[in-house]
Amino acid sequence: xxxxxxxxxxxxxxxxxxxxxxxxxxxxxxxxxxxxxxxxxxxxxxxxxxxxxxxxxxxxxxxxxxxxxxxxxxxxxxxxxxxxxxxxxxxxxxxxxxxxxxxxxx
Numbered sequence: 258x259x260x261x262x263x264x265x266x267x268x269x270x271x272x273x274x275x276x277x278x279x280x281x282x283x284x285x286x287x288x289x290x291x292x293x294x295x296x297x298x299x300x301x302x303x304x305x306x307x308x309x310x311x312x313x314x315x316x317x318x319x320x321x322x323x324x325x326x327x328x329x330x331x332x333x334x335x336x337x338x339x340x341x342x343x344x345x346x347x348x349x350x351x352x353x354x355x356x357x358x359x360x361x362x363x
Contacts, residue, residue, distance in 0.1 A: 262324075265317030276332055277321055279314045286325075287332050289318035 267280045277286040284307060292298045293315075298306075300315040322329050 262317045262321055265314045266321045277318075277325070277329075279310050279318060282310060282314075284310060284318075285332075286318045286321050287329050287336065289315055290322045290329055291333060293319060 265280055266277050266286060268275060268277050272278070273283055273285050278284060279286075279289075289303060292303050293300070300312055300319070303315050304310060304312050
């Protein structure tokens with residue numbers, strides 16, 4: 258089983274932060290896990306949106322995720338915290354423009 262997963266999942270320092278990803282792609286295992294668990298996408302839906310990966314790639318990523326559950330969940334939480342930190346520091350240009358338009362209408 259591990260040999261099958263290693264055909265589909267690779268970890269390369271300097272690519273995607275050294276996080277596990279679909280071999281030959283920049284789609285991380287954590288991306289597949291989020292799309293599947295949090296966004297409710299089926300493996301078939303993931304492949305239809307990202308046709309350069311195979312159904313076997315998606316299932317290998319999900320197997321890897323479940324084999325390394327705590328590690329991948331930690332990576333997901335760290336990524337979400339990083340995004341929230343950036344959003345707090347850097348205001349959205351779209352939101353600023355919308356606020357400016359709303360102020361002009363009053």
